[in-house]
Amino acid sequence: MPELHILRTLKPPVPASPGVAFHSLVHNNNNNHNNTQKQQHPPGCLPLLPISLSLAAVVQILQHCRARLNCRRSGRTERGRFGNHRNTFAAFAGSQHSFAQPPLVRHCGKASGNNNNNINNTTNNNNADSEPMADLAGDEQDRGAKRQRLEVGKPLVLLDVLLPGPLLKMLNDLCDVALLEDTAAWETRSAEVLAVFSYQHIPITASLLEKLSQLRVVSNFGAGYDHIDAAACQARGIPLGNTPGVVAAATADLAIALALAATRNLVSGHARYCAKPEFDPNWWGEAFTGCTLGIVGLGNIGKQVAARALAFQTRTLYWGRRRAAPQLEAELQLSELLEQSDVVVLCVAVTPETRNLIGAVELRSMKRTALLVNVARGKIVDTDALVHALQIGEIAKAALDVTEPEPLPLGHPLLQLENVILSPHLGTAESGTRCKMMAMALANLRAGLDGMSLPHPVACCSPEAASGTVSEAAAGTTTATTTTTTGTVSEAAAGTVAHRRLRLVVGNKAYSSWSLRAWLACRKACGRDGFDEVVVPLAGAGSDAQRDVLLQYSPTGKVPALTDSSAEGLTVWDSLAICEYVAELHPAAGLWPQDPRARALARAATSEMHSGFQALRNELPMNCRRLPVQAPVGEHASLRKPGVARDISRIFELWETCLTCPWRDQGPFLLGGFGIVDAMFAPVVLRFEVYKPELTDSAARYCTAIRNLPEVLEWVAAAKLEDWHIDHYEDL
CATH class of the missing domain: 3.40.50.720 (NAD(P)-binding Rossmann-like Domain)
Incomplete structure (x- = not known):
């Protein structure tokens, strides 16, 4: 099919050069033509078209x-x-x-x-x-x-x-x-x-x-x-x-996918079965569930990988400049991590110190049964040393989304090895992430063309850096450097990061559903490193002492509360208001649907959840410490309390309306991608996991999507580590 070029005059068409592609057609759109004149054509005539048009x-x-x-x-x-x-x-x-x-x-x-x-x-x-x-x-x-x-x-x-x-x-x-x-x-x-x-x-x-x-x-x-x-x-x-933050989830998804594909022989199994369709009961892979997972680089991507790994009951080790949540277990020297790990995932950024971070010495220190997964950059690994290690069996397998060079030339040894899985740099290659990245990249482009500060700048190239006034927060630096030559990381470098401008105060993660809503919105919009988190125990809720503590953070003496130090100390103290605020700060996060009809539906469902369902709130309080629950469906006594069945039925009706509306985007959540409306209903999903009402098919699928969300898994894991208890919630 030839390119279309619709001519706007009655003159014979001038053939377009074969090297020119015309993309959006019919109307001219130059900035200095705000009012194009109406084209006059004889009655019944259309503009002339190229004769090659089909x-x-x-x-x-x-x-x-x-x-x-x-x-x-x-x-x-x-x-x-x-x-x-x-x-x-x-x-x-x-x-x-x-x-x-x-x-x-x-x-x-x-x-x-x-x-x-x-x-x-x-x-x-x-x-x-x-x-x-x-x-x-x-x-x-x-x-x-x-x-x-x-x-x-x-x-x-x-x-x-x-x-x-x-x-x-x-x-x-x-x-x-x-x-x-x-x-x-x-x-x-x-x-x-x-x-x-x-x-x-x-x-x-x-x-x-x-x-x-x-x-x-x-x-x-x-x-x-x-x-x-x-x-x-x-x-x-x-x-x-650049476009930081939004790439982490998709890249972490791919890291887990590569690890599963390699450990369970999916790619080689596919090739073997296509060549000779038969079942071989003696061809085994390795288990990913329960393995020791080593994460090199605990930034946004590394933390997302760690959160997903929790679902596989892995023993998680890490090496990097930042401290992890307690449930991610141990920080080790790099050499110790390589020696102990069954699967090593590289998520570290490329710096002069991390180039060829994994070389011949490091590969020899790994287990002979180990798998190396790289979703960072090819320059992190010495390619020649990796080829040699795979050929002689120093490590068992490699799964690489990135290589050095990239792309690999035809005939490269990595293309010939059966114990290697290669993907063509697919880390962020999914439509939702790419659209968010494009929005951020265009926002930077427009701001730069207009001579304004970029909304997503690389710190070293910001105007503040050029004038020598860049702050530690803007640069993302730490108080000490990582000693990568010996595979160690100092205490200060691992634990000290710059103060962030947003601070979110939440209550007990086991019980506080309002806190969970605001926290999910902040995590999705700002990322893990985009805000400080303060957890205030609510074990003494209602006491004067407890209220005095909470009044330090919120004028209402309640959680959650968000403080923005860059906005003259603005404090926002309602969960929905917090969600709205971070959505305004980070429009590229897509917390509200872009289609106005879907957005209106999302806001309506959000408002109903925010202000309604009192019977469900009172009779089915959230307690993440109980998860997972093995109990018969529909038999919990609280499900028979007045008004509970009516609330649950209405929630299912709301979910079905959102999940089947014609304006939603693709995705497993209510309007496609995760948004504020899903943050509002996430505590309901966790309640359903405990009290086990009978779910419709669509409600069950939605609950699974929320329950497996990495941020929800992280919240639940942290809740289980809390030693604060409220007897009323524990006795229900």
């Missing part, structure tokens, strides 16, 4: 025109997952298209609607007919006076590789794009390049940056930025942004 394409165009006319008449706008308007021609702009290395990929308009800069891209000059479009990177119209991005046209941005169709459209809505590999297309216009957008790990070198005299920002799609010369950015005062 009949099927013409039919789709006519269908689109009819749909757009109906949309205009009704005042309605279709909304989709990527951006707020569904592109009727997504099949032509999507990743299935063949792009013949376009020298300059230009945005040529939208299929419908308006972007949030109030650009009227309709063929009518009536401003009242424009349809404002909310941007994933943030709505600038709500910030007061609208800032003008450029005097003429859209900014030119240098892109390292071509994005998938939906992401490319999001970028094209903001700017014109030139591909890095097409040097002839952009070097003559290098003075016009205002930004670099790094999607893949292609080196962004100092020599490249020097060619871009007007560069304002470098936006990296991903958390790791070792492929970008950050020192060169810092030297020139160019802000560098």
